[in-house]
Amino acid sequence: MFMIPPTHPRYRSLVERERLVEGFESGLVVPQGLIAHGRGEAFDYLIGEETQEFAVRAIEAASAALLLAERPVISVNGNVAALVPEHVVALSRETGAKLEVNLFYRSREREEAIAAALRRWGAEDVLGVGEDASAQIPELQSERRRVSPRGILVADVVFVPLEDGDRTEALRRMGKMVITVDLNPLSRTARTADITIIDNVTRALPLLVDMVRRHKSLGRDSLRSILQGYDNGRVIGEALDHICKRLRDISLSFGSPNAHRG
C-alpha cells in the first residue's frame, strides 16, 4: 500500500482510496467501483465526513431489523469486500445473517476472490459463488439477478450496502425488507430502500456491529418498537436539509450576501 503519513489532514480518505486500489489490483474491485467510490467521496464531503444523527437513527433501525429477521442476508460486492470485509463478517456472526456475494459486474474470478477475502476474516459459508447463484430475481436484467436459493432468494431482510437502484426495487417487489448504506441521499437505492444509512460504509459498518451487540440484550418488543418508530423518508429529508444548511453556513463564512436566505 502506498504510504500515507498519518498526520495528513485527509489521512482516512486517502487510506480508503489505497484499500480500493489494492482491491482493484487483487481482482476484488472493478474499475467502475473506483468511479462509484469517487461519487461517494463527493457526497461525504458535502455531509461533513462524519456520521450524522440521521445515520445513527438508520443504524438503530437496521440493527433492530437484522435481529428481528428470520432469514437475514448480507449482500457483498467488490467495494464492500475491499473496504470493510472484517465488519461484514462480524455483522454476519452477530446477527446470524448469511453472507452472499452479489455482483453487478459478475465474473467467476471475482466471486471467488471476494469469497476468499471474507474467509480470511473468518467467514465459513459464503453463498452466491459459481453454481450456488442458480436462482434469479424476477424482472431484473443485470447480473445482480443471479442469487442463491439458500440466501437472497428466500431472505426476509436483505442488507445491500452500495447497491444499484434496479435490484433494490426488485427486492422490494418480492416483499423483502431492504437495508442499504449509500452516501448519496438522492440515489434511487437510497430513496427506494426501507432503511437507508446515509454514511460512509467505512464508518457505518463498525457502528452497526456495535449497535447489534448492544441491541442483543433487548427483547423483541423493544426491537419492534425501534423499527416501528423509524421513518426513512424523514431520514432522507434530514440528510438533504443537513447538506443545504452546511452549504449555507460555509457560503456565509465566505461572506455570501445571500447565504442567510432560503
Ligand code: PTJ
Ligand atoms: O462489485 P460490483 O460488480 O457489484 O460493482 C459495485 C459497484 C459499486 C461498482 C456497483 O454497484 C455500482 O455501479 O454502484 P453505483 O450504481 O455506482 O452505486 C454506488 C452508490 O454507492 C453510489 O450512490 C455512491 O454514492 C455510493 N457510495 C460509493 N462509495 C461509498 C458509497 N456509499 C457509502 N460508502 C461509500 N464508501
